[in-house]
Amino acid sequence: xxxxxxxxxxxxxxxxxxxxxxxxxxxxxxxxxxxxxxxxxxxxxxxxxxxxxxxxxxxxxxxxxxxxxxxxxxxxxxxxxxxxxxxxxxxxxxxxxxxxxxxxxxxxxxxxxxxxxxxxxxxxxxxxxxxxxxxxxxxxxxxxxxxxxxxxxxxxxxxxxxxxxxxxxxxxxxxxxxxxxxxxxxxxxxxxxxxxxxxxxxxxxxxxxxxxxxxxxxxxxxxxxxxxxxxxxxxxxxxxxxxxxxxxxxxxxxxxxxxxxxxxxxxxxx
Numbered sequence: 076x077x078x079x080x081x082x083x084x085x086x087x088x089x090x091x092x093x094x095x096x097x098x099x100x101x102x103x104x105x106x107x108x109x110x111x112x113x114x115x116x117x118x119x120x121x122x123x124x125x126x127x128x129x130x131x132x133x134x135x136x137x138x139x140x141x142x143x144x145x146x147x148x149x150x151x152x153x154x155x156x157x158x159x160x161x162x163x164x165x166x167x168x169x170x171x172x173x174x175x176x177x178x179x180x181x182x183x184x185x186x187x188x189x190x191x192x193x194x195x196x197x198x199x200x201x202x203x204x205x206x207x208x209x210x211x212x213x214x215x216x217x218x219x220x221x222x223x224x225x226x227x228x229x230x231x232x233x234x235x236x237x238x239x240x241x242x243x244x245x246x247x248x249x250x251x252x253x254x255x256x257x258x259x260x261x262x263x264x265x266x267x268x269x270x271x272x273x274x275x276x277x278x279x280x281x282x283x284x285x286x287x288x289x290x291x292x293x294x295x296x297x298x299x300x301x302x303x304x305x306x307x308x309x310x311x312x313x314x315x316x317x318x319x320x321x322x323x324x325x326x327x328x329x330x331x332x333x334x335x336x337x338x339x340x341x342x343x344x345x
Contacts, residue, residue, distance in 0.1 A: 078128065082106040082150075082157045084137060084194070085164030087114035090213060090261070093288040094161050099126040106155060108133045108146060109164070131155060137164050137190045138182045147197045156205075159295075160198045162191045163213045167228035169331075180227045187231035192238065195253070199242070202251045210253040211295045212239045216303065218257055219312045221320075223328040236301070243300045252298045256291040258282070259308035282308075 081098040085091040087109035095105050099122045107115050112134045119130040133149065135142045150157065165187040168179050195210055202208025215229075218236035222229025239255035246253060260281040287304045294302030303309045315323050 078102055078104050079158040080104040080106060080155060081159040081161060082108065082194075082198070083161040083163055084108045084190070086118060087111045090258075090284060090288060091161070091163040092118060093284045094163065094291070095122060095130075097285075097288050097292050098159070099128050099130075102126070102128060103159070104129045104131070106131045106133065106150070106157065108135050108137065110134065110136050138185045140185070140189060140193060143190050143193045147194075157198055157201070158208055160194060160208075160210045161213070162194055162211070164190065165213065165231070167225055169225055171224060172226050175227075183227055184231060187228070188234050191235060195238075195242070199246075199251060199253070203246070203249055206250045208251045209295055210251075211291060212253065212255050213291075214239070214255040214257045216257050216259045216308050216312050218255070220315045220327055221324045222331065223324060224331040229327075240300060252295075252300075254291075254295050254299055255301055256287075256294070257301060257303045257308070257312065258287050258291075259303075259305060259311070261287050 079102075081094075081103045083091050083094050083098075083105065086095050086105075086107035088111075091107075091109070095107055095118060099105055105122060105128065107118055107130055109115055112132075115132045115134065119132055122128060122130050131153075133146055135146050137143055137146075166183055168175055168183055191212060195212070198208065198210060202210075212235050214235040215232040217225070217229040218232040220229070236255050236257065239253055243253045261284055282305050290304035291302055303312055318326075
């Protein structure tokens with residue numbers, strides 16, 4: 076029988092890398108997309124040797140919409156059918172909005188919002204025609220409230236959650252499902268790259284990458300729409316509904332703050 080195929084963006088490290096291994100473990104072929112050719116080749120060698128599946132590599136800068144479209148057309152030309160799409164690629168930017176870099180923020184919106192929407196559109200149309208498929212959009216617990224000091228990042232994740240819930244409703248009656256993985260602080264390179272090692276957010280505790288991916292994988296298989304790994308994260312996501320918005324925003328500001336002096340903004344890419 077033909078193996079099913081999963082497409083994972085941001086597959087060269089962190090959450091994306093872990094998802095690639097998790098799906099390979101269950102016999103999926105993997106389409107791995109990222110900017111780092113070297114890391115993608117390392118992933119391919121490991122997965123094919125360890126699990127005996129096929130890995131297809133696509134080196135793309137997904138902040139550029141023309142490269143998103145070229146990815147879709149190359150898959151079509153090579154007759155690679157996507158059964159599962161994991162929209163994982165994204166990054167965050169830390170700092171006050173008046174001081175952060177506009178170009179970085181526009182790139183963030185392009186990747187976190189436009190690329191995710193673009194790939195979902197292309198994949199879901201084909202999936203509905205086949206009446207079969209799954210999409211997992213990596214959001215964040217940041218989606219549930221505003222985020223001072225990471226204002227644009229939080230807003231992009233709010234979009235991902237809202238978009239996913241609406242699309243899930245539209246797909247009722249089909250065998251195509253879409254889910255949002257709303258992970259909390261996770262032990263990846265996020266804190267180091269965003270220069271948040273001293274933040275109160277990190278001190279609240281982080282989850283292991285494999286735990287987060289396992290929760291995402293199981294939730295997707297069970298056709299859940301919103302997946303929040305970890306009891307503490309689920310509690311925090313639920314609690315914001317019962318507090319005044321200004322209070323929630325003030326609390327998030329306190330958690331986001333760090334002891335270091337202000338900078339022009341630090342980025343995290345995945």
